Amino acid sequence: METEKLYYADPFLTDFTATVLDCQPGKNGYLITLDRTAFYPEGGGQPADHGVLDGAAVTDVHEKNGVILHNVDRSVEIGKTVTGVIDWGRRFDHMQQHSGEHICSGLICERFHCDNVGFHMGADIVTIDFNADIPWEELLEIEAQANQYIYEDHPIDIQFHRGAELDAIDYRSKKPLEGDVRIVTFPGADCCACCGTHVLRSGQVGLVKFLSVQKFREGVRIELLCGKRALEYLSKTWEQAKAIGQRLSVKPVDSEAAVERLEGELANLKLRCAQLEESVFESMAKEQAGKGNVLLFQPAMRPDSVRRLMDAVSKTCGGLAAVFAGEEGHYAYALGRADGQDISPLVKAMNTALHGRGGGRNGFAQGSVEAERSAIESFFKENGYGICN
Missing domain, CATH: 3.10.310.40 (Diaminopimelate Epimerase; Chain A, domain 1)
Known part of the structure; x- marks a missing residue:
């Protein structure tokens, strides 16, 4: 029996009750199967949820043939009704990164007529790959456009489609899909097949910040941060800029000119x-x-x-x-x-x-x-x- 996916019905659900259908020893603890779950399994470039299930730590979640397996650190009685609690900080971070990536990828693909050929959500940095050359100056224009879209707080539409209905939709996908396909639409920015969890409105992404773009294979790889990650990065960068400015006796915004002056002095001394x-x-x-x-x-x-x-x-x-x-x-x-x-x-x-x-x-x-x-x-x-x- 396939597991009911509560995270699709409500991605903001943080706790739930379910019945334990199976509990088997695994390589790293025990693998528990529930009749329903709010724990998102790793997939689509998005890491798995963590949290607690009946007091047991959930350290990994994956899906096999429609059944979601929860890796926990101790056994749980089969048939027992248990309560699961999602690590909400981790989940919401993933939602912000994933939704922000969709907005940026959609805008980039539309402007440069290219494909998103890679996506990785790391613990610190998100990377997206495109099969086109994208100059940094134009990427900054995309960043401004993406943040404007976030500020406008657009509602996000997520629906399953199949057959002729699916064929009529112009959506991004890295491979041909059949059956029920989950289409995530950011109106005016992106329409993409995706199995991940997303925010309900674009404003919940907070902001996006591109960090770098570099040559990668036949195109480029872009590093970016979204939401709280971006805010923390900018806050840390600002504190460092202030500290540098204090050491150079200038305002943070004048640090570059001060460093250029020091470089000139150093060259003369050398x-x-x-x-x-x-x-x-x-x-x-x-x-x-x-x-x-x-x-x-x-x-x-x-x-x-x-x-x-x-x-x-x-x-x-x-x-x-x-x-x-x-x-x-x-x-x-x-x-x-x-x-x-x-x-x-x-x-x-x-x-x-x-x-x-x-x-x-x-x-x-x-x-x-x-x-x-x-x-x-x-x-x-x-x-x-x-x-x-």
């Missing part, structure tokens, strides 16, 4: 640092002129700085220039010879002896080692390099 660094490296290279093989230890530097110091020294020392920058136990290195002589055997042996990684070619190598300074110095001496520090 250029100045590079110029000063270059001057220091030239002086160090002069100090090592004609000394042959040179081993230098420096405080931690960026990898490109380590290489530039090595390059400068290798051009003057007349031998191998080995620069190690970091602290005891971990050093970044750059090794090289101005004459291009192959140093790969040395680098390979060094990486093995000093727990290093890295390499190079044409008289140059760069990487890192996990070793103490004394171990590094010993390695070069033991391998026949008359190192001058």
